[in-house]
Amino acid sequence: MNSKIRPLNLEDLVKGENHEENVYVPMTSRIRDKPRFDTVKIVIPMLTRRSFSYKHLTIGITHALKNTIKDKEESNIASGLPLLQKTPNLAYFTQIYIQRPKEIQTLSKLVKDLPMQIDYLSKTLFLPRIKGYENKKTLVLDLDETLTHSVKNSSQSHVRVKITEDSMVNINIRPYAQDLLKVASQDFEIVIFTASQYKYANAILDHLDPMKKYIHYRLYRENCYEFQGHFIKDLRILGNRDMKDIIIVDNSLVSFALQVDNGIPITTWTMDLKDTQLRLVMEYLRVIKTARDVRQVNRNVFGLSKLVKDSLSENVILT
Ligand SMILES: [Mg+2]
Structure with missing residues (x-):
């Protein structure tokens, strides 16, 4: 293996190395309610997931869920798909x-x-x-x-x-x-x-x-x-x-x-x-x-x- 070989500015490529796993997510935050858990799939960066404590992981999941809808809308633009659909050429x-x-x-x-x-x-x-x-x-x-x-x-x-x-x-x-x-x-x-x-x-x-x-x-x-x-x-x-x-x-x-x-x-x-x-x-x-x-x-x-x-x-x- 030649460790000197390393392309520059292709750092985005390594972002594909994510790990997908099932975690339990509390579906309510009201104190009186009995916490209800559900299973969702989230993507946790491979390199950082070991350093998450449970608390941090929960915060991470909350952010991930909040961002899901926003990301879906924006990823549609980012994918370039509407562009390709509109202009067949x-x-x-x-x-x-x-x-x-x-x-x-x-x-x-x-x-x-x-x-x-x-x-x-x-x-x-x-x-x-x-x-x-x-x-x-x-x-x-x-x-x-x-x-x-x-x-x-x-x-x-x-x-x-x-x-x-x-x-x-x-x-x-x-x-x-x-x-x-x-x-x-x-x-x-x-x-x-x-x-x-x-x-x-x-x-x-x-x-x-x-x-x-x-x-x-x-x-x-x-x-x-x-x-x-x-x-x-x-x-x-x-x-x-x-x-x-x-x-x-x-x-x-x-x-x-x-x-x-x-x-x-x-x-x-x-x-x-x-x-x-x-x-x-x-x-x-x-x-x-x-x-x-x-x-x-x-x-x-x-x-x-x-x-x-x-x-x-x-x-x-x-x-
Ligand atoms: Mg030229």
């Missing part, structure tokens, strides 16, 4: 990564190989909150093959963008890319996080958002964490944002290897003008904007962290 959207088993393997290997300690503090940014966006979630968008694709031949491209005085780039713009920026910026703080160089990326982003109205922040290759030839987008560098409120849309699954449950996988795009993935992303964002924890919704809808967990070998310690 999303069934296709959520299946896209299953058609890419090789990428799941690459992602899993990377998760397994990632070092336990990563120095993200030296890269951490404290991006000021923009007025009106103080309480909004953060939508992190990749650029290449998610929103645009650059091509060598200008005759095959949609637009030609000037990078410097003597260099140009030909790009194709994915259908709904600008609509996504416009619509999503009403409900989300938008951060473009690209593994590309800033001059190239800036030129394209200036074209997509010429008035600088929709994209609030731009992060580049130097903001990525480079590991085994991959540019990983460690969302922890968004120092003053809460991980439960950050979503990343990226065609490369390894980009969000450090925070799998924050990721929305999307197909790699180059030129298909009939592509509707970004329209589906917009539909998904409409629901997830109200989630208490975006990771829970993503986990239930995409199940990526489970796929990663399943494909990891038994020798890996998921703690």
Whole structure:
């Protein structure tokens, strides 16, 4: 067993290690009534149940019962099921990564190989909150093959963008890319996080958002964490944002290897003008904007962290 192998920020996976048992619960609190006991099933965290005294256990059960109805209502939203039921197109959207088993393997290997300690503090940014966006979630968008694709031949491209005085780039713009920026910026703080160089990326982003109205922040290759030839987008560098409120849309699954449950996988795009993935992303964002924890919704809808967990070998310690 290799104790050094331990994926980061997959701590939610261990929460499945709960123990379910029957306990007796008093069904009345009135002193004069003879206590009536009933049997209910509750879930007690495996790691802590031994430390419960009877008194604490009773308090725990009372809280658990009180929270049952509330949790049922909220878990329905968190499961993403209403979303899938309302928008049948999303069934296709959520299946896209299953058609890419090789990428799941690459992602899993990377998760397994990632070092336990990563120095993200030296890269951490404290991006000021923009007025009106103080309480909004953060939508992190990749650029290449998610929103645009650059091509060598200008005759095959949609637009030609000037990078410097003597260099140009030909790009194709994915259908709904600008609509996504416009619509999503009403409900989300938008951060473009690209593994590309800033001059190239800036030129394209200036074209997509010429008035600088929709994209609030731009992060580049130097903001990525480079590991085994991959540019990983460690969302922890968004120092003053809460991980439960950050979503990343990226065609490369390894980009969000450090925070799998924050990721929305999307197909790699180059030129298909009939592509509707970004329209589906917009539909998904409409629901997830109200989630208490975006990771829970993503986990239930995409199940990526489970796929990663399943494909990891038994020798890996998921703690
Ligand atoms: Mg990309």
